Amino acid sequence: MSHFPRRLWSKYVREITDSAAEDIFSYGNIQGLPALREAIAGYLYRVKGMACSMDQIVITSGTSEGILLLASTLSDRFHTVYTEEPTIGFVGDIFQRLNYTIHPVEVDHQGMQIHRIEHNFPAGMIVLTPSHQYPTGSILSIQRRQMAIALAEKAGHYIIEDDYDSEFRHKGGPVPPLQLLAPSKVIYAGTFSKTLSPALRIGFLVVPPELIEPVIRTKTELNLTTSGIMQSALARFILDGHFDRHIHKMRAIYKRKRVYIAEQCRRLFGDRVELLGDEAGMHVQLHFKQDAYGPMDWHNMEGLGVRLSSFEDYAVLKGRSPGKVVLGYGNLTEREIAEGLRRIQQFTESWRRI
Structure with missing residues (x-):
């Protein structure tokens, strides 16, 4: 914005x-x-x-x-x-x-x-x-x-x-x-x-x-x-012609944020998390692999100041998407993205199967 x-x-x-x-x-x-x-x-x-x-x-x-x-x-x-x-x-x-x-x-x-x-x-x-x-x-x-x-x-x-x-x-x-x-x-x-x-x-x-x-x-x-x-x-x-120019500018900004999210996820979670759906738009899917993490109650993230939506929040058929959350990054700075992911890591570590 x-x-x-x-x-x-x-x-x-x-x-x-x-x-x-x-x-x-x-x-x-x-x-x-x-x-x-x-x-x-x-x-x-x-x-x-x-x-x-x-x-x-x-x-x-x-x-x-x-x-x-x-x-x-x-x-x-x-x-x-x-x-x-x-x-x-x-x-x-x-x-x-x-x-x-x-x-x-x-x-x-x-x-x-x-x-x-x-x-x-x-x-x-x-x-x-x-x-x-x-x-x-x-x-x-x-x-x-x-x-x-x-x-x-x-x-x-x-x-x-x-x-x-x-x-x-x-x-x-x-x-x-x-x-x-x-x-x-x-x-x-x-x-x-x-x-x-x-x-x-x-x-x-x-x-x-x-x-x-x-x-x-x-x-x-x-x-x-x-x-x-x-x-x-x-x-x-x-x-x-201003709309076309605005789209061109914003496409570059969102692409840079997407690359940044991918880099930070690799650094923080390694291969325990799969990043999907990042080919377009302003959101990505994070899949926390179930062999690495147990079932997590994502609503508890609000205690750390992060509001996440799990796939369960958007599903009619419950229980079919364990460990999957959506991250919207359109209106976040890179600094906010990094801090949000750090808090997510802090939260998920307590559920990790060592």
């Missing part, structure tokens, strides 16, 4: 509030500011190869609102959702509140195990984070991507692709969006919370043409709008 371009952003907001038309202070277009939708469409084509019309883009107040909007829109068509296991908590919470049947599908080092969704299972939505899964950090393999598309086309599913941090790829080439394989079956969800700031509360959906009308109708009924001032500032920020 210390790298957020405050002065530049303040300049855009000040100019907009001083000189924009009066309607900038109204509720605005329910689908989102046309200038921002056009800027996002251009960015997606330029950077990710996605050819979509600005008319397919719906501005949201983040990914959680986008998923709520889709769950509400499709609730008369589907009653089932297939979620990654483990995964971030709000996904299941949203669908549960809308009375969907939730089928958790386990994730391994190649992403969601798509083969566990049988062809005769009820049609519904499949929620995937193919570019960098949370909390495992795994990337959906090309074989499973193709399997997911084939399944959606044959069984009538829609896939929600949550692409929340794919801009920060640290190893190999960029991972193309799943949406490119089947634009009529994949609903792409993006957010600026990870690339710029969660305080902006701006995300977006790229919706297949046949779903645009019901999605906008639902958004209107729920009165879900996003600040026109923030949208206008973001549109200018993108069109003037």
